Amino acid sequence: MRLKSKIVAAITGLVFVVSSFLSWLYLSALLKQHIEQSYSATDVIAHQMLFALRESIANGLNNRKVDTNDPAAFRIAVADALRKDPGLNALMNSIISYSPTVFDVSIADKSGRALLSTDPTQQDQLLPTRPEYGALLNVSPISTLEVLLGPPRVYDLSLGLDLNRQRFLTVHIGIRTTLLRNAFEPWLVEAMWVTSLVILSSLAVSAFLANLALKPLEDISRRLDLLQSEGKMQSEAEPDESVDTVAQVSHKIERIGRRMRNVEEVFSALKENLDQILSNLQDGMMLFTRDARAVLISSSVERFLGRDRDQMFGATIHEIFNRGTILGRTIRQAFDAGISLVQEEVTTETGRRVEVSLDFIYDENSAGGLGALLTLHDLESLREIENELELSRRMAAIGRLTSGVGHEVKNPINAIVVHLELLRNKMSAEDSASLRHLEIIQSEIERLDRVVQTLVDFSRPVELRLQDHDLRAVLSSVLTLASAELETMGIEVASTLPERMVLVKVDGDLLRQALLNIVLNGAQAMQNGGRLEVLLAEDARWAVLSISDQGEGIATDVLPKIFDLYFTTKKTGSGIGLAMTYRIVQLHNGKIDVESHVGRGTKFTLRIPINSDTRQRGQLETATTLLEEQQG
Template sequence: MKPYLTIDHLIYLLLAFIITTFSSYTMLSMTGGLQRTRPGRLFWLTGAAAVFALGVWSMHFVGMLAYDYVMTVGALTVLPLIVTTISALFALSFLLRGGHPASILRQLTASSILTAGVLLLHLMGLLTHRLGHFRVDPIYISVGALCFLSATVAALHLHAKYGGKFRPLCSLLLACGTLALHVLSLAGTTVSRTMSPPDYRLDDYVMLMGLLLALAAIVIFAFSIIAWVADRRYGLINERYRLIVENSIDTIAVISGSNWEFINRSGRRMFEIQNESEMVGRSVYEFLYSGHHERMSAYLRPTLRRSGKERRRGESPPIELDWVTVKGRLISTEVILSESTFVGKPIVVVIIRDISERKKNEELLINSEKLYVAGQLAAGIAHEIRNPLTSLKGFLQLMASGRSSSAGYFDIMKSELSRIETIVSELLMLSKPQVYEMDFADVRVMMLDTVLLLESQAALYGIEIKADYGDNPLWIYGVDSQVKQVFINVLKNAIEVMQDGGEIGIGLRREDGEAVISVIDRGPGIDEEQLAKMGQPFYTTKDKGTGLGLMVSYKIVDNHKGRIRVSSELGIGTTFEIRLPCRSHNARSSFREPEAPASAG
């Protein structure tokens, strides 16, 4: 016989509908945040599947009461619950696998799996309650399954597209689909045994069944509280990050592949757009200055090649890139790129800082520094040249007056003119561009030539030059005459500061791929304040020095990709260390170790 349904029994169906709505809402709440990287993902999926299955299982019990079926409660009663939980877990796992939102195909597949699980719960329930002989109408079952499938697809699609905004509606759709499947399945089922209300109240299993339903309601309620607390917690965290990102003064954006995935408020303002949709989905290269496309591609290409564990973590060093706004304005930026993942796919998080104003200020500062240096240089030149010019002017006036013989003035005037010529020549060394013919040269040969040139001058001061040239050639690539000029300047300074004679030590060696030339004097030494000013134009501690010799030396060494280090101790002496890059060269060096002078017999 077919079961009958009275108005009194509608309260059971209403109760079943409320239970299912409540469990559906809890399931959607627990899975709503799983597109993000949430700790304990499997726990949340299992809990969501169990809550939904528990709601449907409870509806089955209450629906059976509405139709006055005889029910028995035993060990097999929970079997449909377990099977439905497994099917729901499988459906949710498939739905949330890969990107978010889920594709229509995955939504349809997950809905089909849920439909099969709920339908299986109904059929297994009929078997476990031992209803005797029963017959199921396939048309009713098919229509019920179609109703549930349609409602589930609609609910999952709305939830995937709009999230929590339409969660109550999605829960009602799931509950309506579940109720339709259950009612139509029971309406299409003919059983040989039912029970009247008096028999129902006397059934020994009623108390146990009520206890099970109460436990199911408690479990659903507990999971609802957990889901609400977790959603609120993660909602606050997301809101906190959203506020940080949206209120950042720097542009924060996400690149997926080579397209913009997200851009914050500062980025929209920087690129002069009104809505995020004007950039999201479009290629990064549409906004990047054409000259920097290859550079950006080099940073994005490794991300596209790698995935999962092979992907590199961490930030890249800041790079400078130029962008073009939608209005065609060019902006200079400093960019930091950091690789990460979002819903299982690699992305690049980009922080962009507009440095256009900073670049302008730097240019102004550089120009200001140039003007300051030029002013200092001009003042020094004027001072150094004005003194000999004043002398020349005075001598010319004396010669013009005829009051004294001009014979003794010519040597002095010639000396002053030579001084002016020296200053001009050293200044020309600093000018650019200069074209020189560079070639391979052995530093030992250049230093030997310099020592031979200055040995007689050193002897006049009672100074002995001792040089250790080493055993192997020290090849450099440069201008022979310029490097010799550096050696001459340094050695002359060492000779001139050692007024009481002594010894100058010279050492040549190879160290860390560099030719190291050390010149050590035993002069009075230089204090820290003077050391700090070494190499500045027209700064000198000598009475007749111009201060340009060391400045020229620093410039020459810098042009040869080398560097000069000076260390000194007062009362002990000073060490000049010149470092030049060594090169590999197969030619034979012309260096010949000088013979030691013969001792007097």
């Protein structure tokens, strides 16, 4: 059986079930309604009989003396009055004649014997026990049909007449099931014909609509073939004409789905690689569609605009750039006018120099443009990089010079020390003035030797012992080591550390030395005490550590020289600490920035690269620790 035929059969079967169920509900409601109407009509007849019974007794016993203490005589008198009442007998006969469902009418005494009945055989006889007609009101439709279509039965509807609060007479109305069936048969047959016609019509309409709904699958199949040919998709097998359309369409959609999943995997890999490339770019890059919406944003754009790039995705260029700023006004004017910008230099309100390039992308087959590519280049960063390169060249030159000087000076110093010791041995103790001069010469030579040794140590290659360290622990150990000295100087330390671990791959001893140099340098800048603020944070690539003091600050002309070897503004300074700190940060592929304001203080910012594997492991360890704490 073809799949299309199965679908049509399933839809038709479902419609048949629904229509049959609704038809059954309709027949059930109709049957219940007629039973209730028949019961109500019979109940009215019973009340009429009860009213006529009261009138008959009142008229028949009005002028007749009856001993009420003699039950037998009283019963005879009542029966005689009922049987001789022409109105009551006429009413009973009319009920039998005109009511389509009433089988008999009887009036019985309290013992159940008939005083008067439309059936002469029941006169003065005990009436048979019959089921209550009201019971048919509460049974299911199936049970009602079984009663109507089953063997003939007589149901009873009764009403009682009380005397002195005791049951005196009872009116019994007998309803025969065959009479009910004859009364219900016309409308029941008509309702069954209507429901059957409705079911058959529903089946025909559902089959027609199902075939009509599945007919477009042939057109879909042709369009899928066209899509395959345009996409140069190689079919796994030629379509079999004997297979129905639904199976063909399902097979083709499955092949296209596999192809789309393959394309999606390639696209995801390309997107991941592109995001990785963009994250490493120093220049800000934004790609806009033809309706000016941003679909590609490098992470460096956040530095230029000060906004999270997740908030800029999908936004228009007019929503991203504010016309109130110089940069935003320049870009929006060029974009609205459709004018390309080629390395346009823009100076922002803060004095930052940014080079802007705006290129529009066109397609020969498209009437309008495809979009635009915006590039933001930070000239200040370029200048800082050039300064760092210049400083690195100077440091390298100093290293080469000091290594040579240390080697050349060390040997003469050793010779001088040897001959100085020989000269001291040859001099007598009496020549004290000469010995004093020799001691001065020796102390100066020793100081010169320490300077040369420092030069040699600074220029000697350093072997890094890189290990995973929590930067919070490294920083805490530095603050603990310097706490005693900071306390004596009246320095208050305010440290802000993140809750989770900041893992970096560094030489712990060298990094502690570098941080200690900055902390002590900041403390020494606050001669009258103050507040030393330490802040540790992290972003996608760096662990960022800032150390701020409230000292005198560094003059603008002095600031570029603070990392030079032997440069110092302190009377007792050696000029080696910050130079060594700069070298240690460089050895770890990090960055160090200084921001200082005379009279307000200085802020050192260190950036240490975060290893991605180490960071993921650190996050896992942090999550594990938190979980253990919660369970504990």
